[in-house]
Amino acid sequence: MQARDAELGAAVARAQEGxxxxxxxxxxxxxxxxxxxLRGIVGxxxxxxxxxxxxxxxxxxxxxxxDGAGFRGWTATIGRHRAxxxxxxxxxxxRATALEQDLLELPGAHNTHxxxxxxxxxxDALRMVAGLPRDQAEAVLLRVVVGLDGPAAAxxxxxxxxxxxxxxxxxxKRLAQQLxxxxxxxxxxRTLGESR
Numbered sequence: 001m002q003a004r005d006a007e008l009g010a011a012v013a014r015a016q017e018g019x020x021x022x023x024x025x026x027x028x029x030x031x032x033x034x035x036x037x038l039r040g041i042v043g044x045x046x047x048x049x050x051x052x053x054x055x056x057x058x059x060x061x062x063x064x065x066x067d068g069a070g071f072r073g074w075t076a077t078i079g080r081h082r083a084x085x086x087x088x089x090x091x092x093x094x095r096a097t098a099l100e101q102d103l104l105e106l107p108g109a110h111n112t113h114x115x116x117x118x119x120x121x122x123x124d125a126l127r128m129v130a131g132l133p134r135d136q137a138e139a140v141l142l143r144v145v146v147g148l149d150g151p152a153a154a155x156x157x158x159x160x161x162x163x164x165x166x167x168x169x170x171x172x173k174r175l176a177q178q179l180x181x182x183x184x185x186x187x188x189x190r191t192l193g194e195s196r
């Protein structure tokens with residue numbers, strides 16, 4: 001993700017000047033990580049929350065100041081606020097009836113075997129992350145899924161970088177234990193294929 005920050009920063013700058021194609025590039029770079037983060041917070045409602053977030057992002061784009069990494073952090077902050085608003089609304093509003101839910105869950109036009117397998121593995125991973133304490137889950141999602149560094153994730157969560165780093169470390173360590181693998185050391189999280 002960080003490798004694309006220069007491309008993202010350039011796309012955001014062009015989008016701020018009115019280039020719609022550049023906004024589409026920024027969206028394609030940021031959306032997968034943002035959607036993964038939101039799935040960890042609101043589950044199945046992530047796409048709706050992401051849509052609300054992107055409306056706000058598009059509306060306020062002219063006020064953003066920063067580079068590609070800063071834009072990812074800014075969009076994660078907006079997404080988090082929309083997710084928390086959504087969770088508050090759910091406490092007040094009842095869920096859909098069984099019939100409404102059946103209609104909402106009709107299969108889409110692109111229901112392929114590969115998409116199903118990818119969805120299952122993503123759902124399993126998000127389910128495991130959702131089982132973590134909230135501070136650890138959000139830290140892991142921001143660091144691993146969105147790709148933010150410690151200080152940027154700390155700004156999104158309104159915490160100190162050390163607290164976020166510790167929460168991410170503990171969350172990744174707990175996930176590694178659940179999976180029966182060692183991949184987290186005192187030096188921090190290790191990605192697949194990375195050696196120290």
